[in-house]
Amino acid sequence: MQKRSRFKLGPLTLNVPIGHVTAIVGPNGSGKSSTFRLLMDQSRPDEGELWLLGEQVGIGLDDSLLKQRIGYVPEEDNKRDAGLRGTFKADFTAEWYPSWNGNEFERLLREFEVDPSLRLGKMSKGMRRKYELALVMAHGPDLLLLDEPSSGLDPISWRKLVDELHRYMRRGNRTILMATHIMDEVKRLADYIVVMSGGRIIGMYEKDELLSSWHTFYVGPATVGLPAHGAGSATQLAPEAVQALPGLVNAEEAGGGTCRVTTCKAWEAELWCRQQGFAITGQRALELDEIMALLIRDSL
Incomplete structure (x- = not known):
């Protein structure tokens, strides 16, 4: 649980199944992005525990090994690296991930039609989004945390993203937890749906069962x-x-x-x-x- 002056997040109880795609849906201000920041230890809960991939988050230990297994794309781009070229950020990122696959990164850039020689701040919103997605997928993480992954994407790029996420899930026992307001995205990708509103989880449902019921x-x-x-x-x-x-x-x-x-x-x-x-x-x-x-x- 996390308390702020005008917003209370939780208490939340959520177990995300490994090897599946789980989508968190809900109106703006539900607490979806705040939940992602808690999971990445970018903010701390006032009460409760968080666990990712079998390890507890935010207990003061070195979590670099855990985060090497995670790919995280936040809702908002990092403005502090706007002056960096895409090639430079990729080289820097590769140093932190032993499983970094340069060939896969280049393939994703070609598929998404992204020019990595541009400075990040000069990329369009959609191109920057595709660059960040390629960056986190290139090291083959066990878990993808995607906050509004299709934000800024045109319909063609969106279809390519959906195809790449399906491809990602076919290669091993991987997991995606994403927050989105695009219902077509949920229907095409998700196995499970978490409905969230007002800082609370209303429920978690198996997608096909929910839609048929x-x-x-x-x-x-x-x-x-x-x-x-x-x-x-x-x-x-x-x-x-x-x-x-x-x-x-x-x-x-x-x-x-x-x-x-x-x-x-x-x-x-x-x-x-x-x-x-x-x-x-x-x-x-x-x-x-x-x-x-x-x-x-x-x-x-």
């Missing part, structure tokens, strides 16, 4: 046949009639005799409706940003 259904009473006309009739289904629906999040009248319900247990909710004799006239899976908004709302 949250649905909106349009539910009405079963149609009763009228032999004289061969048609049917139905009355309005009131929201009160579906209060026992599994995983119910919202229920409201939708017109046409139906009730619009949102659930976080789609399969169980559909089965329940059929058991109750309710007719499902339509349904759709919720988008990730809709799910995140509802999770945050219900946590307040």
Whole structure:
């Protein structure tokens, strides 16, 4: 936990699975970047412990061996090295990492179309971002900590970044923890999603399970046949009639005799409706940003 005059981070409990991509999502000011700075020992918690790759962070010992296993790209570029050329910073960085792979660094620069001879302060925001990503990936870290990795990238560069991160994950038992507000990035990369708001973790979810569980259904009473006309009739289904629906999040009248319900247990909710004799006239899976908004709302 970390306390500041106008913001409190935590208490946080988070176990990131090794060998997977975990994305932290949430509104601006949730505490995502503050969490990354704590993990990198750039700031200290007031209470609690932090562990990375099996080692405790911030206990006053030499952590150089631990940090050689980590690649960290913060949200904001370091303004103090703006006067350095990319080639110079790369040579300096290589001295700190025994696993530095110059060929891999050059390959990434070519793939990202980055000119390393430029001074860092003269690079565009997107080019600087790609340079920093190439720099941290070139030594093959066990863990990548990426704070808004696609910030400033155009769509083509973003697709290349996604491809390179997939490539990185294929080469061994590696882990990515990233903070992002790009939902397509989460859907294409993440195995697990952590929802964060107001300095607190709302929950951690397996991505595919989360996306398949949250649905909106349009539910009405079963149609009763009228032999004289061969048609049917139905009355309005009131929201009160579906209060026992599994995983119910919202229920409201939708017109046409139906009730619009949102659930976080789609399969169980559909089965329940059929058991109750309710007719499902339509349904759709919720988008990730809709799910995140509802999770945050219900946590307040």
